[in-house]
Amino acid sequence: MAEKLTTETGQPWADNQHSQTAGARGPVLIQDYNLLEKLAHFDRERIPERVVHAKGAGAKGYFLLENDMSKYTKADVFNGNDKKTPVLVRFSQVAGEKGYPDTPRDVRGFSIKFYTQEGNYDIVGNNTPIFFVNDPLKFPDFIHSQKRDPKSNKRTQERQWDFWSHSPESVHQVTYLMGDRGLPASYRTMNGYGSHTFKWVNKEGEQFWVKYHFISDQGVHNISNKLAGELAGRDSDYLQNELYDSIENGDFPSWSVYVQVIPYEEGLKYKWDIFDITKVVSHKDYPLQKVGKFVLDENPTNNFVDIEEAAFSPANMVPGIEPSPDKLLQGRLFSYKDTQRYRLGVNFEDLPSNKPVVSVHNYERDGYMKSDNQGSEDNYEPNGFDGPKEVPEANIHSFEVSGEAGSQDYSHNVDYHTQAGDLYRLFSDEEKDRLIETIQMNLGQVESDEIKKLEIKQFYDADPDYGTRVAKALDMNIDDIK
Structure with a gap:
């Protein structure tokens, strides 16, 4: 039996087909509050799209820990055996707007949110192990070169190649993008990477550098330029639909999760700068170590709530996982959460897809759309009323820095080729x-x-x-x- 139609505040709604009017021919009455509410909500039902990675698709599932990694990290999600952790994964295009076709040549976003017992842990990566720039100051310019010309409103080859040709650090990623993997056949058949170098810390305080690799268990399959063009005209949401239909039909995709573990001091002396995202670390030098796998077995119940309102940030880390000095990563630690505050509001982490599975206790309160305001708990610190207490063991481990402060031309004499x-x-x-x-x-x-x-x-x-x-x-x- 169908549910009763109601207003947003729960009152029964008698007629959703006809406005209240003065006589059969009108005019419309201002007393028809249901009409006014419906139109007012409709006028506001679009939120700002993501500045980057606007077009995408996602699904829910679980991560299964197969090998205990406590030797390298104290992160609970990676400690133990056969531990299951809920995950949300979003795949995306970098450059196009929300309505852009899925299949044009582009880097694909590959973001994972782990709902761990220590809070949310996000890995916000791509389907490439490298990127075009390694300084956050250049990131807005790079994205502008991929977006529309402010005069003609066209996306042009001239603009993106102009940026790349004047940015020698981009040649590695350009080669990757122009190769076969620039056109994945589906989201299910592409690998993912954390791209940056991150730091793992174990319970003894030992530190390691790590790089994440998510290897498709379906194999890697790509498409030709010709087929990509045909699909763009035939089904502009091809990658989204292929993922959704596969999961709906019980064909659940999975990825094996690996890490390269680099001893702390060795990483600082490695032949390449491991904190430069335009570089990779050789698998021969540091082989992949299996951590586990994640499986996507549930489509969104409501795409807007589950996927569009999902907010990923590399700043979402848990004890045992920390940033590295990677300059682009350092910029993303701020920028990703800030763009979500603009897009979704200051309390975006109260939304269902972003809410952790553990309870939240801190001294942040109020603001637009606050749904969980922590009741009567004190909203200041220090206090003498047994408010939430700091967790010293969650503190990050320091790394040594040196040199003079200022704008550094660290690309001088760097081998990008x-x-x-x-x-x-x-x-x-x-x-x-x-x-x-x-x-x-x-x-x-x-x-x-x-x-x-x-x-x-x-x-x-x-x-x-x-x-x-x-x-x-x-x-x-x-x-x-x-």
Whole structure:
């Protein structure tokens, strides 16, 4: 039997088809408060979309801990065996707006929220182990280059390649993006990465650097440029729908969770800067260690409440997991929560998808839409009335810093090309052919020869064959560039 139709405040609603009017032909009466409420709510039912990663999809599930990691971290979620933790995962596109097609070439967001017994723990990563920039000051500029031109309102190849060509640190990620993995066949068949280096601390106070890898148990599958274009016209929500339909049909995707564990002092002396997100750490030097797996077995009950209102932040850490000096990570620790305060309001963490499974006790109160105001507990500290007490063992472990304060040109004489070349040389001949074809399709749309030359020079510095082939594909003379 259907539920009774009610207003937002629970009163029975008699007629949802006809406004109250003065006579059959009107006009409408202002006493029809249900009409006014319905229109007023409709006028306000859209919230600001995410500035980045606006278009996405997600699901619920669980993380199963298979190997006790207490040797490296005291985080409860990773201590023990066969421990199940609820998770919420959101996949997304970086650049497009909320209504943008799913399949254009783009980096894909890969965010996981663990509802642990020590509070929420978020890993906010991508389907790539690296990124385009390594300084938070450049992040807004990078995103602006991916968004629409302020004059024409077009997304253009000219703008994004202009930024990349003037940002040599981007060449590794550009190579990754223009390769096969820039077009995943589905969210279920792409890997995820924490991308940054994080710090783990065990109960004895020993510290380790870690990098997260989420390996698709379905295998990695990608699509061609041609098919991606066809899907954009046939089903603009293709990736979202494919994920939803798979879970609805009982085909639950899973990912094996691995970490690279790097001893503290070794990490500081590693041949590459492990705090530079444009770099990877070799699996040969630090092999993947299995932690467990997570499974997505439940679609959203209400997409707005479960997914659109979900707020992820790398600042959501639990005892035993801490930040590293990674500059881009340090900027994200502030920016991600701040954008949610703008998008959802100051009390966004009261919303169902963001609320932890443990009780919350602190001295923050009030503000718009506060649903849990902690009753009569005191709202100041220090106090003599047995208010919430600090937890000293949750304090982070310090790391040593040195040098002079100021704007640092830390990219000076940094090698941004070798790892991009290593990636190129890992590609099969067929993958290289598709990479060059994709760059030709995209960089070939740029009118400025100067932008093309700067970008080709980066490819050439990564690998001479790489740069030479791109130059040939764009009918440019490599001798004038190298």
